Amino acid sequence: MKTPVKIIAWVLTVPMAVVLGVSLYFGVHMLVRQQPEVRSGTVHSSLSRESCDGCHAPIASEWRESYHFRSLTGPFWARIRAKGYERLFASLRIACVNCHAPANVLDLARGAYPVQRSDGVARGVDCVSCHVSKRGIHGPGRSTTTAHEVIADQRFRDPMVASVAVCGTCHEEAKHANTVSAWRQTDFAENGVSCLHCHMPEIRVPSVVDGPARTRRSHRFLGDKNEEMLKKALNASVVTTTDGKAMVRLVNDRVGHSFPAAGMNSLVVNVTVHDQEGRVVQVVHREFGTKERLPEYLDFWPFLRVSKIPYGASREITIRLPPGPGFVTADFLYRDWVTITDRDTLIERITKRY
Numbered sequence: 001m002k003t004p005v006k007i008i009a010w011v012l013t014v015p016m017a018v019v020l021g022v023s024l025y026f027g028v029h030m031l032v033r034q035q036p037e038v039r040s041g042t043v044h045s046s047l048s049r050e051s052c053d054g055c056h057a058p059i060a061s062e063w064r065e066s067y068h069f070r071s072l073t074g075p076f077w078a079r080i081r082a083k084g085y086e087r088l089f090a091s092l093r094i095a096c097v098n099c100h101a102p103a104n105v106l107d108l109a110r111g112a113y114p115v116q117r118s119d120g121v122a123r124g125v126d127c128v129s130c131h132v133s134k135r136g137i138h139g140p141g142r143s144t145t146t147a148h149e150v151i152a153d154q155r156f157r158d159p160m161v162a163s164v165a166v167c168g169t170c171h172e173e174a175k176h177a178n179t180v181s182a183w184r185q186t187d188f189a190e191n192g193v194s195c196l197h198c199h200m201p202e203i204r205v206p207s208v209v210d211g212p213a214r215t216r217r218s219h220r221f222l223g224d225k226n227e228e229m230l231k232k233a234l235n236a237s238v239v240t241t242t243d244g245k246a247m248v249r250l251v252n253d254r255v256g257h258s259f260p261a262a263g264m265n266s267l268v269v270n271v272t273v274h275d276q277e278g279r280v281v282q283v284v285h286r287e288f289g290t291k292e293r294l295p296e297y298l299d300f301w302p303f304l305r306v307s308k309i310p311y312g313a314s315r316e317i318t319i320r321l322p323p324g325p326g327f328v329t330a331d332f333l334y335r336d337w338v339t340i341t342d343r344d345t346l347i348e349r350i351t352k353r354y
Contacts, residue, residue, distance in 0.1 A: 101122075224260075230334050268287050
């Protein structure tokens with residue numbers, strides 16, 4: 001029989017072992033991991049980083065609506081800074097800004113991670129990040145203007161090549177953000193539907209100030225911050241059965257990657273069972289995404305819990321209904337960051353009577 005002293009000692013041993021393990025992990029992590037590289041971005045010899053905005057104002061206007069532009073200045077990063085996570089990233093040598101404000105991705109060797117730039121960081125992922133290399137300015141076709149020459153580059157002509165060689169430099173970087181690899185295993189990729197088809201669709205508008213309308217790619221970079229995109233992505237249904245059950249079903253067959261795709265994001269499902277008077281009888285909560293086993297520790301923690309729905313897969317939530325008539329309400333929400341719970345976007349609400 002254990003004495004009270006032994007019981008107390010055993011109870012204290014477990015949390016102490018956890019603290020020691022965490023300290024050891026991060027201690028070794030900081031010793032072996034180098035400080036993230038930071039360097040000046042390459043700009044055109046005769047143009048500044050901001051010069052693109054003037055002549056290419058129609059494209060720049062679209063880009064300023066995007067989260068490529070707001071990748072370090074939007075509401076998400078404001079909350080990250082307020083919570084002190086940015087300082088934590090820096091102290092633990094976690095590279096984040098290398099994708100949120102990268103130096104020129106065209107200069108990277110195949111498979112190399114992006115490098116954080118030191119200039120114009122507040123512009124996020126800008127024109128120079130993706131279109132300028134040490135060789136010059138790249139685009140889908142060669143041209144010579146009074147402002148600059150454009151180097152014809154297959155990475156901007158072929159959407160399938162662009163998806164891997166340009167988008168993949170950042171959207172493949174983190175272990176929970178292998179969006180491009182996930183896409184390559186889908187029917188979308190097999191049938192020639194690229195990242196650009198959904199996130200940079202073709203539009204017919206000018207590319208330069210006072211220029212003619214032409215067919216080109218949108219630079220709004222629509223994604224999970226856009227409610228219309230979320231509504232298109234969600235395939236959800238609610239059915240009631242004759243044996244007194246409600247079944248909520250989610251199918252990921254509308255996006256070419258996991259859902260959610262990347263980051264510490266979640267698809268939140270709240271199912272509420274009401275009686276015929278509208279009183280709440282039961283509430284069921286489920287989340288599908290990526291989160292830490294310990295809250296508030298973000299994605300550098302080694303034990304991520306990943307419950308994203310892979311492409312082609314489905315998930316079901318089954319609930320035993322109480323006797324008598326009533327109705328079930330299922331709310332499908334998108335949480336943009338696991339620890340920020342007051343900005344959930346309601347994608348759809350389904351009500352079913354039983």
